[in-house]
Amino acid sequence: MELGEKVKYLRNKKKMTIKNMSELTGLSTGFISQFERGITTIDVKHLNKIAEILETDITTFFTTEHPLQPSVEQDIIVRGYLRPYIQHVNRVVHFNLGRFNDDLTMSPEYIEIMPNETKEVPAPYTHDGEEFLYVLEGVLTLSWGDQDIKLYAGDSAHFNSDYPHNWDNMSDVVTKVIIVHAPKSTN
Incomplete structure (x- = not known):
């Protein structure tokens, strides 16, 4: 533009x-x-x-x-070729799937998680709101309390974020996930 x-x-x-x-x-x-x-x-x-x-x-x-x-x-549409890059933290690349609008409460993201060499699931934590995960490709390991649950392409999880949780890619290939935080994540 x-x-x-x-x-x-x-x-x-x-x-x-x-x-x-x-x-x-x-x-x-x-x-x-x-x-x-x-x-x-x-x-x-x-x-x-x-x-x-x-x-x-x-x-x-x-x-x-x-x-x-x-x-x-375009105030409500995000074209794939214009998808805003949010951040690259450790082995996770975040892309925004929604508009940058303070009036909206959800925060939808497309993320790509590189393989984890240590194969250790990060420690569970809590935060306000709720979370939705949908695995597009690869294997996502969801740490839910003291359980580790593998989610495969097509699997999803939707939960209150006040329960100890975390997730990571324990496989040897890139894992692609849609994640939605509500209200918007402040991380």
């Missing part, structure tokens, strides 16, 4: 018109329209002002980590 498209997306998300933006920046409506369509460029001073008005940091316009998408439809 181009710079102007990102500005337009954020402006629309704040339900702000081009006229509002013009009044707040001192730039003409025609200029703002042309900038958002990629017809003209903008200087850093005005881009900083726009970022301030949109209550964001100027770096938001240049980052690709969490792609901004330009339509109302």
